[in-house]
Amino acid sequence: MTIDPPTNATPHPPQSSAPLYSPARVRELLTQHGLKPTKSLGQNFLIDGNILRAIAEAGLAGSPAQGTPVLEVGPGLGVLTREITTRGAHVTALEKDQKLRPVLAETLAGLDVKVVWGDALEFDYSSLPQGTRVIANLPYYITGVLLSRFMHAPAIVSATVLVQKEVGQRLTSRPGEDNYGFLTALASLYGSVKHVRDVPKGAFFPAPDVTSSVIRLDFDRSRPPPPPALLKFVEAALAYRRKTLRNNLRMFGQDGAAIDAALAAGGLRPDVRAEDVPLDALRDLAGRLGVLG
Structure with missing residues (x-):
């Protein structure tokens, strides 16, 4: 430079x-x-x-x-x-x-x-x-x-x-x-x-x-920056946005049974597509799957 x-x-x-x-x-x-x-x-x-x-x-x-x-x-x-x-x-x-x-x-x-x-x-x-x-x-x-x-x-x-x-x-x-x-x-x-x-x-x-x-x-710099783990999770969830969210998370390395349980607990269909899931629901799902620590 x-x-x-x-x-x-x-x-x-x-x-x-x-x-x-x-x-x-x-x-x-x-x-x-x-x-x-x-x-x-x-x-x-x-x-x-x-x-x-x-x-x-x-x-x-x-x-x-x-x-x-x-x-x-x-x-x-x-x-x-x-x-x-x-x-x-x-x-x-x-x-x-x-x-x-x-x-x-x-x-x-x-x-x-x-x-x-x-x-x-x-x-x-x-x-x-x-x-x-x-x-x-x-x-x-x-x-x-x-x-x-x-x-x-x-x-x-x-x-x-x-x-x-x-x-x-x-x-x-x-x-x-x-x-x-x-x-x-x-x-x-x-x-x-x-x-x-x-x-x-x-x-x-x-x-x-x-x-x-x-x-x-x-x-909005008054917010804490999103943790890197959340960014990686959201990126993986939306990597193939027309595929089911479950399939995307399986490719991310998540256990299938854990994903099913987290989707059900969050009120999401097991076949929901990634592009249809609001950001807050993805954040909630990441928490249920233990991604955020």
Whole structure:
């Protein structure tokens, strides 16, 4: 990991008066610096000002007017970064693609932004200041892993992120619905999830293959973090969510007779499917099976 000094140390004017999010300005920047969006890094740049404003507003809602610490993963050309900083936030932008250094030096000049160059999967999230909010257009190929990292980082209180619509549906679904799974349960263990809005393909350059959604996750840090044993149990229970819960727990190594007794004691059918079981019932079942110690 390397860290650039705050870009407000070397202000200089932009090369064009067009809004940074305009398609013409994005193409100009890419051409000027000899760049092309890198598909393997999930680079789809936002070019819709209304969407940008909606993400920034949702991410900073309920925060102090000035000085809120924000982490942005994958700032790209700095479009969303600028929108966040103009609202008084102190932004740490985590970027992997070193080719974007001259672009961000230009687009973030004069702003209160610290750019950290490195892989989001290797970043030490425990180093963030308390009360940090994540606001980001996440690389789709590592969305699930990053959301898990955010949940496990006590300093992060919320994450407002652009994700694939399918992932957004998984995060906001309920037991018994088609998209319910471990990611849904994990988010519920740490807090709550709100769907902000869907985002059409045309809001990006280049346009992705899928529709996106803006999702806000709020993490309740007043709760004790869920014990690792419970996380492993819930993950195993929902590993094959259309199979019966009994079969999943048998694959987890639980005794069949003990599972039958625990299901009956919890008022659950022996053939209940994993995706139909509420989180509280899974927690109760884990206790009956002695998983939590």
